Amino acid sequence: MFRRRKRRFPFAAYAALIFNAALILTPFIAARAALTAYGEREPSFESVQASLRATQSAMDARFRKLAANGEGTPREVWAGYVRQALEADQEAEVRGLLLAAPAMLDGDDARALKERINVSEGSGDEAVIEAALAYLPEDVQAEYERRTASVLAMFRNAGDEAEAAAADASTGASTGAATGDAAGEAGTQDGAYYEEEPAEFSMLGDLRDLSLQAARWVRNDDIDMTAFVLSGLGLTRADKQAREGASIVLAALRSDSLTPEFRAYLQKRLDQAAPPQRLKAQLEAGFNNDLGYVLNGEDVVRKAFEDSIDPVALAGLTSDLHVIEELATYTSRDTSIHSAVAILSQVRSSADLSRARLIVQAGGDRAVPLALHDSSGRFLDTARTVIEWSNPLRMQMAGLAACLALLLLLSFNVVWRSFRRNAPVRRSAVYLVEESPAI
DSSP, X not given: OOOOOOOOOOHHHHHHHHHHHHHHHHHHHHHHHHHHHHOSSOOOOOOOHHHHHHHHHXXXXXXXXXXXXXXXXXXXXXXXXXHHHHHTTOHHHHHHXXXXXXXXXXXXXXXXXXXXXXXXXXXXXXXXXXXXXXXXXXXXHHXXXXXHHHHHHHHHHHHHHHHHHHHXXXXXXXXXXXXXXXXXXXXXXXXXXXXXXXXXXXOOOOHHHHHHHHHHXXXXXXXXXXXXXXXXXXXXXXXXXXXXXXXXXXXXXXXXXXXXXXXXXXXXXXXXXXXXXXXXXXXXXXXXXXXHHHHHHHHHHHHHHHHHOOHHHHHHHHHHHHHHHHHHHTSOGGGHHHHHHHHHTTOOXXXXXHHHHHHHHHHGGGHHHHHHTOOXXXXXXXXXXXXXXXXXXXXXXXXXXXXXXXXXXXXXXHHHHXXXXXXXXXXXXXXXXXXXXXX
């Protein structure tokens, strides 16, 4: 009597079914996890403490790599960069390199530098700079001190002149001691106000210059439209922060430091905020004769910009100008404009502006040498954003890990079975007798 062996479903069919299901499910779960982590928009690169710390660590790693890739020891490479920056008269870069010394030096130099910083009489960035100077060659130290001394002497002379003027005002009064005291107090208040509120940096010109450019444009002469519209918006509708941001953009334009992508992005923003056709029509209506720009040119330009502006588009442009102004806020006052222009030269889009702001907030002047010596074009990748681990994100990441583990297990199983496929199979003699037909 014959016994039929049960025909089982082959393992390959099960493996193929499970493998294809996991393969289809994996990208879907990964997409959902990315959407949960980052949202529907690009990362905002907000300046929270976790992002700032992560960005600072990334900057330190890039500085160490920069020092290791040069010829010689890290200390020699770092000193060479400082020497080149001094010779090129790049004050912002020199300051940034001195602040980056703890990250660029290694071994005994790094440990000794940290000890020197700890026992320094100064604090903050100035303590780091003072300690880092000791690790420069003597000629570089002398050159740096000579340049610094000349700058300090200039400010010291200005302070002495201010004090002399205050003294003359207090002693030269003829109405008695009360008048002299009032004059001295006023001088002190003016000096304090000057220290707290530095003069606004502006390259926008004035409305008179703008009216002359507007008259040329109406006569179809060639003018720099980007600078014209940017100056007009800055002088007529922008706040102080946006005006300084517009001035930084103009400084970058005149030094030809902006990338073509950001130029196009900026031009699009300006065209949306103040459409050229509408603006030119308003100017033509105001300049109804050849002497219009002489008689009431400033009022015509101001009214033309006010009537042509799209408020929604202007709000977006103003937001970008605020971010650009912040690139100078977190750096040294003496080198803030040069620092902002150096950082802005790496920007290509609005998202890049957010990343640049985070880098400057995390590193201050240290961001300048990174931007100037970035040969890979990945300077803005130094910015780090933080992902909040919510419960849905944890579940999605667990599902993604399970799918990947299943794919890996099935792959190894199939490979193992393929190697054992041609191995000899042992058969039981008893089993063969039982399966043999009876005679």
